[in-house]
Amino acid sequence: MEQKIAVGEIVFSEDESRLIRKIYLDSVSGRTPETIWFGKDVGTTRDASSELKAIFTEAPFDTPKPTRLIERILQISTDKNSIILDSFAGSGTTAHAVLKLNAQDGGNRQFILIEMMDYAENITAERVRRVINGYGQDNKKVAGLGGGFDYYTIGQPLFLDNDNLNEAVGINTIRDYITYSEGIPTHEQTTPDNPYNPYVLGLNREVAWVFFYEQERTTTLDIDFLGTLQFGQQKPNSLIVYADKCLLNQEFMRKYNIRFKKIPRDITRF
Numbered sequence: 001m002e003q004k005i006a007v008g009e010i011v012f013s014e015d016e017s018r019l020i021r022k023i024y025l026d027s028v029s030g031r032t033p034e035t036i037w038f039g040k041d042v043g044t045t046r047d048a049s050s051e052l053k054a055i056f057t058e059a060p061f062d063t064p065k066p067t068r069l070i071e072r073i074l075q076i077s078t079d080k081n082s083i084i085l086d087s088f089a090g091s092g093t094t095a096h097a098v099l100k101l102n103a104q105d106g107g108n109r110q111f112i113l114i115e116m117m118d119y120a121e122n123i124t125a126e127r128v129r130r131v132i133n134g135y136g137q138d139n140k141k142v143a144g145l146g147g148g149f150d151y152y153t154i155g156q157p158l159f160l161d162n163d164n165l166n167e168a169v170g171i172n173t174i175r176d177y178i179t180y181s182e183g184i185p186t187h188e189q190t191t192p193d194n195p196y197n198p199y200v201l202g203l204n205r206e207v208a209w210v211f212f213y214e215q216e217r218t219t220t221l222d223i224d225f226l227g228t229l230q231f232g233q234q235k236p237n238s239l240i241v242y243a244d245k246c247l248l249n250q251e252f253m254r255k256y257n258i259r260f261k262k263i264p265r266d267i268t269r270f
Helices: 002-006 045-056 067-077 093-105 120-133 171-182 250-255
Strands: 010-012 019-021 083-086 110-113 200-203 207-211 238-243 258-262
Touching: 002 010, 045 067, 045 120, 067 093, 083 093, 093 110, 093 120, 171 200, 171 207, 250 258
Parallel strands: 083 110, 207 238, 238 258
Antiparallel strands: 010 019, 200 207
């Protein structure tokens, strides 16, 4: 690297955020390639914009990827029954490429697209619909590739911008999240109608998970609450208890293997 920097083959951008490799004419034969894959093989940004114009009559997306580029990647990295995840779906090129490949080779590839921007419905999902059903008119009409997909939107966030719990999501969603975050195995999970205590989330011989939460009041981990916890023959060795406040001292909690986790609610409630 030091040698390449010394001879000017490697240089830095002005803000030093990027390394730039210079390829000189005397070290190559012919024209220096612009990319590893030539545009004629996998398409260019210009091709991608033209493709979007054909679907929408204009290009509603600034940085689309060529469908042929994604097709090539999928041909190399997937088989006919793969599930392809695109966590930043953008204009929906990945779904388009999957549908094209399935139409070409009879594959059963599936796609999962995720897009958080406000164009998810009108660009990302709409492109998929038009590619499936067909688009264009008269001599520019393009037949649909077939297939199908479901479009979902996420619900309210579990946490607010200030990192407090968004209680509007409901108790079941909150319980599900705590259960997931604690990694409670499915066969050890409990529902509020369990025979021990409605606040118990999960139970085994080693540990009991308790989510002591009431939307309309502040909850407190204290001796009185511990007295309500009855686990029959299970008798776990330790407790993990979520609550708003804890009145037990550290010595007592260490003695009985109790771990307190504060529910992140607005402190002005207390």
